[in-house]
Amino acid sequence: MTLLDVENLWVRFPTRQGIFDAVRGVSFTLGRERLGIVGESGSGKSMTGRAILRLIRPPGIVEADHVSLEGRDLLKLSEKEMRGVRGQQISMVMQDPKFSLNPVMSIGDQLIEAYRLANRSGRGKAHKASVAALESVSIRDAARVMRAYPHEMSGGMGQRIMIAMMLIPGPQILIADEPTSALDVSVQRQVLSIMDDLVTSRGMGLIFISHDLNLVADFCDRVLIMYSGRVVEVCRADKLHEAQHPYTRGLLNSLPRLDRPRAKLEVLKRDPAWSDAPSVSGRA
Amino acid sequence: MSMLTIKGLNVWFGKGRDRVNAVTDASFTVEPGESFGLVGESGSGKSTILRAITGLVPTWDGKIAVDGQPLTHKRAKAFYKTVQMVFQDPYASLHPRHSVDAVLGETLHLHGFSDIDTRVAKLLDDVGLGQSFRFRYPHQLSGGQRQRVAIARALAGEPRILLLDEPTSALDVSVQAEILNLLTDLRSEHGLTYVMVSHDLAVVGHMCARLAVMKDSRIVEVMDVDALRSSQAQHPYSQELLRNSIGA
Numbered sequence: 028m029t030l031l032d033v034e035n036l037w038v039r040f041p042t043r044q045g046i047f048d049a050v051r052g053v054s055f056t057l058g059r060e061r062l063g064i065v066g067e068s069g070s071g072k073s074m075t076g077r078a079i080l081r082l083i084r085p086p087g088i089v090e091a092d093h094v095s096l097e098g099r100d101l102l103k104l105s106e107k108e109m110r111g112v113r114g115q116q117i118s119m120v121m122q123d124p125k126f127s128l129n130p131v132m133s134i135g136d137q138l139i140e141a142y143r144l145a146n147r148s149g150r151g152k153a154h155k156a157s158v159a160a161l162e163s164v165s166i167r168d169a170a171r172v173m174r175a176y177p178h179e180m181s182g183g184m185g186q187r188i189m190i191a192m193m194l195i196p197g198p199q200i201l202i203a204d205e206p207t208s209a210l211d212v213s214v215q216r217q218v219l220s221i222m223d224d225l226v227t228s229r230g231m232g233l234i235f236i237s238h239d240l241n242l243v244a245d246f247c248d249r250v251l252i253m254y255s256g257r258v259v260e261v262c263r264a265d266k267l268h269e270a271q272h273p274y275t276r277g278l279l280n281s282l283p284r285l286d287r288p289r290a291k292l293e294v295l296k297r298d299p300a301w302s303d304a305p306s307v308s309g310r311a
Numbered sequence: 312m313s314m315l316t317i318k319g320l321n322v323w324f325g326k327g328r329d330r331v332n333a334v335t336d337a338s339f340t341v342e343p344g345e346s347f348g349l350v351g352e353s354g355s356g357k358s359t360i361l362r363a364i365t366g367l368v369p370t371w372d373g374k375i376a377v378d379g380q381p382l383t384h385k386r387a388k389a390f391y392k393t394v395q396m397v398f399q400d401p402y403a404s405l406h407p408r409h410s411v412d413a414v415l416g417e418t419l420h421l422h423g424f425s426d427i428d429t430r431v432a433k434l435l436d437d438v439g440l441g442q443s444f445r446f447r448y449p450h451q452l453s454g455g456q457r458q459r460v461a462i463a464r465a466l467a468g469e470p471r472i473l474l475l476d477e478p479t480s481a482l483d484v485s486v487q488a489e490i491l492n493l494l495t496d497l498r499s500e501h502g503l504t505y506v507m508v509s510h511d512l513a514v515v516g517h518m519c520a521r522l523a524v525m526k527d528s529r530i531v532e533v534m535d536v537d538a539l540r541s542s543q544a545q546h547p548y549s550q551e552l553l554r555n556s557i558g559a
Contacts, residue, residue, distance in 0.1 A: 067483040068454070182353070211352040212510060212555045238483060281488035283517035285540055285556065291492055292517065295485035 029311075030199055030232040031057040031079070031117075034092040038074045038256075041086050049074045049087075051256040055309025057200065061226065061233045062309075063247035063264060065240055067278075071256040072236045076202045079234075080117055081109055096200075115145060118193035122205040124185030128177040135173030138192055145196035160191040164221050183214035187221060194225055200232045208237070219246055240278055244268065251309045255302040261309045274301050312379050314504045315341040315364070315472060320373035322356070322363050333359040335528045337373075343471075346498065346505040348515035348536075350552065351525030357508045358399075361474045364506070365396045377472065392422060395465035399477040401457035405449040411435070411460050412445045415467060422468040434463040437500075439493060455486035459493065466497070475507040479514065491518060512556040516540065524549045 038050035050071040055062070064072045078089045081101065094101045096116060104112065113119075121127045129137055138157035139150060146153075154173070161169040164187040177185060186206060193201060203222065207215040223246065226233045237243050243250055244267040252260040252275050260272040270276060277295035322334040334356040341347040349357040363371045366386040375382045377393055398404040405414060415434055419427045435445060438459040449457055458478060465473060478494070479487040491514065498505060509515045515522050516536050524532045524546065532546040544550045 067485060213352055213551065216555055240484070278484055281485050283488075283491065283513045285513050285516045288517065288536075288540065291495065292488040294488050294492065 029056045029058055030097065032093065032095045033057075033079065034094075036075065036078060036091040036094065037089070038071070038078050038083060039088040039090070041088075048256055050078060052306045053251075053253075053256075053258055053309070054306065055251060055258070055261075056311050057232045057234060058311055059230050059232055060249060060311075061223075061235060061247040061264075063235045063237065063243035063250040064253060065237055065243050065250060066253035067238060069255075070253040072238075072253050073204050074256075075253070076119065076204050076234060076236050079202065080113055080119060082119075114141070114193075114198065115196045116198050117200040117202060118196070118198040119202040119204065120186070120189050120193055120206045123209045124180075124182060124189050125177070125209075127189055128185060130177050132176075133173070134175055134177065134180070134188055138173070138188075138195065141192050141195050156195065157191075160195050161188070163194070163225065164188070164191045165217070166191075181214075182210050183218060186210060186218050190218070190222060190225070194229075197229070198231070200234070201226065202234045202236070204236045205238070206235075207242070208239070215242075240267065240282070249309075249311065257302065257304070257306040258309055259301060259304065259307060261307050272301075273298065313340040313376075314343040314345070314378055315347075315506065316374065316376040316379075317360070317364075318374040318376075320360065320363065320371060320375060322359050322368055322371045324370065332528050334363065334371075337523075337525075337530050339523050339530065339533055341472075341504055341506060343504055344498075344502055345521070346507065346519045348519035348522035349506065349508045349525060350510065350512055350515050350522055352510065355525040356528040357525050358476050361396060361476050361506065361508055365394060365474055366390070391470075392468040393470055394472045394474065395468060395470040396474040396476065397458075397461050397465050397478050400481050401454055401461050402449075402481065404461050405457055407449055410446050410448050411440075411452075414460065414464055418464050418467040430467070434467060437466065437497070438463045453486075454482050455489060458482065458490055462490075462493070462497070466501070469501075470503070472504045472506065475505060477509055478507070480509065480511065487514070494518065512539070512552060524552065 034054050036050055036053045037048065040047045040049060053075055064075060066072045077083050079094060083089050091102060101112065135157060138160060139153040142153040142156050158169045158173060161172055166172050166187060207218050210218060235247055244264050247264040250262055250264050250267055251258045254274050260270060260275050262270055268279065280293040281295055283292060318338045320334055320337040324331045324333055337360060349360060351357050359368065362368045364375055369384060412431060415431045416427050419430050424430055432442060435441060440456065440459050479490050482490060497503060507515060507518055516539060519536060521535055523530045526548045532549050542553060544553050
C-alpha cells in the first residue's frame with residue numbers, strides 16, 4: 028500500500044550565478060516500509076526530505092508533478108492545511124537533538140504541548156500520555172526526565188526524547204534526517220532499534236536519510252542512492268553490497284574495513300556522466 | 312627510545328565536589344614512526360589525553376615524556392616544533408577571515424622561518440592542494456580541502472609527532488578515504504609519529520598498528536590491530552565495541 032507518492036520533484040535556489048538545482052526530478056513511492064536515502068553532503072538527500080514537508084523557505088522553489096499523501100497533493104495545500112499535516116501525519120526527526128529541543132522549556136512541558144496540540148485534552152491526561160511516550164523509547168526514569176531540561180540530557184537521551192515527541196500525534200510517516208549521526212556507535216544501535224520497533228509495531232512508513240551506507244544496508248528495506256540531486260540507483264537494502272552503479276561501488280570501496288586491511292584506500296573517481304544521467308525512479 | 316611516553320596520567324576538570332576525573336591513570340608508549348590509536352565512546356577521555364599532551368589542559372599530573380624529555384605544565388616554544396595537533400572540525404579550526412596564505416604564513420612566521428614564500432608553496436603541494444588554493448578563504452573550500460589546510464598548518468613547523476583528533480569524522484566517506492591516504496603518505500614521507508583518536512574502529516584499524524580502548528576515563532585495554540582483526544579483544548567493553556562495528 029502506498030502512503031506517499033512523489034513524482035518528478037525539483038528543488039531550486041536562485042543564486043547570483045543563476046538557478047541552482049539541489050534536487051532534480053526525483054520520483055519515488057513509500058509504503059509501510061523503511062526507505063533509506065543515502066548520498067554525500069550536497070547530494071540533495073536532506074532537501075528531498077524537507078521538500079516533502081514544504082519546509083524550504085523562499086527564495087527556494089519546490090516543484091513536482093505531485094507529492095501525494097493518500098491522494099492529497101501536499102503542494103496544493105494552503106499553509107494552514109499544511110500545518111495539520113506536519114507532525115500529525117508526517118513527522119521529522121533532525122540530526123542534532125541539541126538544536127531541536129527548546130532549551131528553556133522542561134522536557135515534560137514540551138511533550139505535553141505536543142500532545143495537546145494533537146489531542147484536545149487536559150493537562151493530567153497529557154502528562155500521563157507523555158510519560159508513556161518516554162517509556163516507549165526506553166527511558167527508565169520518565170518522571171524525572173519530565174522535569175529535566177534539555178541540557179541535562181545526553182545526546183542519545185535527547186534523540187530518544189525527540190523520537191517520543193514525534194510519535195505522540197501518531198503520524199503515518201516519519202522522516203528521520205541523520206537521526207544518529209551525532210551519537211556514539213553503541214547508542215546509535217539502541218536508538219535505531221527503538222525506532223525500528225515503533226515503526227514496525229505501528230505500521231508506519233519511514234524515510235531514513237543518512238550518509239552511512241553500512242547503517243542503511245543494515246536497517247532499511249529499500250535504498251535510493253542520490254548523487255548531485257538525482258537518484259542514480261535503487262536497490263534492496265540487503266543487496267546494497269552488490270550494487271552496480273560505479274558511484275555506489277566507489278562509496279562502498281572507499282570505506283576502511285577491519286576484515287580486509289589494505290595499504291591504500293580506494294578514492295572515488297567522479298564521472299561527469301553520473302550527474303547528467305536521468306534520475307532513476309524509486310517506485311516500488 | 313620511545314617517541315611518546317604517558318605514565319599514570321590523570322586529568323581533571325573543576326574542583327571540590329564539582330571535580331570530574333576525565334582521565335584516570337592512563338599509561339601507554341608510542342615508538343618513533345608508529346601510529347597509535349585511541350578509541351572509545353564520547354566522554355571516555357580520549358580527546359582529553361591529546362589535549363593534555365599538547366598543553367591545552369592545565370590540570371593534569373603524572374608523566375608525559377616526548378622523545379625522552381619529560382614535559383612540564385608550561386611548554387617551551389621548541390615543543391611546538393615537535394608536537395602538533397589536527398582538530399576534528401575543519402569548519403571550526405580555520406579563521407574565517409584569513410586566507411590560506413595568511414594562515415600558513417603566520418604559522419611559519421611564528422615558527423621562526425624566513426623563507427616563508429617558498430615554504431607556503433611547498434606545504435600546499437605536500438597536502439595535494441596546489442597553488443591555486445593559496446589565496447582562497449575557508450568559505451571557498453570544501454570540508455576535505457579545509458582539513459588539508461589544517462594538516463598543512465600542523466606540518467608547518469616540521470613536527471615529529473602529529474596528534475589527530477577525529478580528523479575525518481566531519482567528512483563524507485569518499486573524502487575520508489582521500490584524507491586517510493594523504494595521512495598515510497605524509498607519515499612515510501616525513502617519518503611522522505601519529506596518535507589518532509577516533510570512535511570509528513575501522514578507521515583506527517586502517518591507520519594504526521596498536522590501539523588503546525578507553526571507557527569511563529580509563530584505558531581498559533591496549534592491543535595490536537591484528538588481535539583486533541581476529542576478534543581477540545580481552546575486555547568485555549572492547550568486545551562490545553567490536554561487535555557494534557563489525558555488525559555494521
